[in-house]
Structure formats: structure tokens, C-alpha cells
Amino acid sequence: MDEHGRDNRARVNFIKRLLVSSVVIIIPVLIILCIFLVINNIALRKEITDLKIKSEGSGYDGGYDETSGVYSVSDISVKGSGTTDNDGIDTYGDGIKRIYLTFDDGPGANTDDILDILKENDVKATFFVVGRNDEHSLEMYKRIVDEGHTLGLHSYSHKYNEIYASIDAFADDIRSLQELLYETTGVWPRFYRFPGGSSTTTSVTPISDLIDYLNEQDIVYFDWNIVSGDAVDNPPDKDTIVKNCLRGIDKYDECVILMHDLTEKRSTVEALRILIPKLLEMEDVEILPITDDTIPVQHVPAQSIIND
Numbered sequence: 001m002d003e004h005g006r007d008n009r010a011r012v013n014f015i016k017r018l019l020v021s022s023v024v025i026i027i028p029v030l031i032i033l034c035i036f037l038v039i040n041n042i043a044l045r046k047e048i049t050d051l052k053i054k055s056e057g058s059g060y061d062g063g064y065d066e067t068s069g070v071y072s073v074s075d076i077s078v079k080g081s082g083t084t085d086n087d088g089i090d091t092y093g094d095g096i097k098r099i100y101l102t103f104d105d106g107p108g109a110n111t112d113d114i115l116d117i118l119k120e121n122d123v124k125a126t127f128f129v130v131g132r133n134d135e136h137s138l139e140m141y142k143r144i145v146d147e148g149h150t151l152g153l154h155s156y157s158h159k160y161n162e163i164y165a166s167i168d169a170f171a172d173d174i175r176s177l178q179e180l181l182y183e184t185t186g187v188w189p190r191f192y193r194f195p196g197g198s199s200t201t202t203s204v205t206p207i208s209d210l211i212d213y214l215n216e217q218d219i220v221y222f223d224w225n226i227v228s229g230d231a232v233d234n235p236p237d238k239d240t241i242v243k244n245c246l247r248g249i250d251k252y253d254e255c256v257i258l259m260h261d262l263t264e265k266r267s268t269v270e271a272l273r274i275l276i277p278k279l280l281e282m283e284d285v286e287i288l289p290i291t292d293d294t295i296p297v298q299h300v301p302a303q304s305i306i307n308d
């Protein structure tokens with residue numbers, strides 16, 4: 001082998017070593033970069049979810065939360081005079097701010113506690129209940145009525161794919177709930193809250209047809225213009241719920257607040273202990289149950305962009 005050959009081989013070996021060492025350096029760098037990107041991605045996703053929950057909960061910024069199927073009111077128009085803005089409109093012409101606490105999805109493990117708090121504060125509310133046959137639930141329907149609260153309908157099954165399948169299915173569902181409640185309490189309920197609200201887009205039957213049906217049956221439906229924020233899977237703490245409600249209340253002179261009477265919504269119960277006394281301290285504020293005198297707060301279905 002001559003001088004030239006040795007030089008060549010040395011050069012080739014050098015390049016080989018260079019390549020190997022580059023690979024040895026580059027691969028760990030790529031791995032670290034990947035890990036960094038994955039972590040970053042997870043953090044960003046979490047941030048997006050938090051923001052969604054926040055905007056849903058505030059009742060101010062507008063927004064939709066997929067898990068809960070609930071949206072804030074600023075995305076939708078609300079029928080009923082004076083409820084859509086804060087320009088000094090006095091809905092009832094008497095300068096009184098009317099607040100309606102409404103509880104969906106009960107009865108359940110918290111109903112007794114909610115009723116206790118209402119009783120302690122001498123305040124009446126509205127319960128949009130679902131159909132349940134167990135002894136405790138029947139007891140709760142009775143207690144709601146006996147203590148002067150409004151017993152409203154929220155569908156028997158609460159299964160969107162069933163109740164919204166057709167007008168007949170919708171009618172059957174309401175009828176069975178009305179019958180259950182009438183047999184249990186002697187009250188024939190005539191106020192309804194659509195699961196998902198009247199602006200839900202999950203219904204394969206046009207909501208306007210279902211509204212026509214309700215009108216025929218002399219049933220009035222109520223949506224809400226304030227969200228407490230407790231609809232999400234991991235409900236916020238009691239202070240956040242109170243804050244959400246107060247911000248909404250500041251905005252309207254007729255306030256229909258959406259809350260939930262579900263086992264996992266304990267912070268809602270705790271929030272009530274703070275919220276109600278605060279409201280009672282305010283001037284020109286009344287907390288009322290929904291009655292025939294209440295101007296319905298209704299979402300305008302055509303405006304909805306919600307998929308729940």
C-alpha cells in the first residue's frame with residue numbers, strides 16, 4: 001500500500017467517525033426536542049380547555065363547552081324584554097331585579113341539602129326535574145312542592161337521542177313525567193326546560209315543531225340567561241360559581257340562573273350558602289320561583305351554533 005492509499009483510508013475513516021458521532025449527537029437532540037414538543041402540546045391543550053371552561057362559566061364572554069353541552073348567553077339572543085342588555089331597561093317596570101334560581105337534572109343526593117338552604121333563607125326556587133321512581137326521588141318531588149317551590153319538567157329520560165327523535169317520542173316523554181309528578185305531588189307541571197336548552201342542535205326534529213307542541217299543551221319553556229358554570233365535568237369551586245352568578249346578575253334585571261342538582265355538583269350546594277345571603281342583602285332584589293307571572297327567558301334557536 002502506498003502513501004496515497006493510506007491517506008484515502010484515513011480520510012474515509014475520518015468521515016465515517018464524523019457521521020457516527022453526528023448521528024450519536026443528533027438522535028438524542030431530536031428525542032429531547034420531541035419530548036419538549038409533546039409536553040408543550042399537552043400544556044397548550046390544557047390551557048385551551050381551561051379557557052373554554054372559564055368562558056362558559058363566566059356567562060360573559062360567550063362560549064361553548066363540548067363536555068357539558070352548555071354555552072354562555074352572550075352567544076345567543078334571549079327573548080323577553082329587557083333581558084338582553086344592560087341599558088337600564090326595566091323588564092317589569094318596577095325597578096326590581098328578579099332572580100330565579102333554577103336546578104336541572106334532579107332529584108338526587110343534593111336535593112335535600114339544596115332545599116334545606118332555601119328553607120333556612122326563606123327563598124323559593126325552581127326545579128326542572130327528570131323522571132325517577134325510587135323512594136328518595138318521590139320524596140324529593142313532594143318536598144319541592146310542599147315547600148312552595150316550582151316543580152318544572154326537564155324530560156323523563158334526559159336521553160337526547162330518544163326525546164328528540166320525533167314529536168311523538170318527545171310528547172310521550174313529557175307525558176310520562178307529567179303523570180309521574182302528578183301522581184306523586186298532585187301538581188300538573190307546565191314549565192319545561194329542554195335538555196341542552198331550546199337552542200340545542202342535537203334534535204333531529206326541528207325544535208320549532210317541539211315548541212309548537214309545547215304551546216299546544218299550554219307548557220311554557222324556560223331557558224336561562226346566566227350560567228353558574230357548574231355544568232362542566234369538573235365544576236369550579238364555590239367561590240367561582242358565586243362570582244359567575246353575581247356577574248350575570250349585574251347584567252340583567254331578570255335573571256334566570258342555570259344550576260345543577262346532581263350528586264357530583266357539591267360546589268353548587270356550597271355556593272348557595274354564600275350566594276343567597278349576598279343576594280338577600282342587596283336592595284331591590286327578589287329571589288322568586290318561576291310562575292305564570294314570569295317573563296320567559298328563551299334562547300333563539302335559529303341563532304345557535306351549539307352542538308351538544
Ligand SMILES: [Zn+2]
Nearest residue numbers: 104105195196
Ligand atoms: Zn339537563
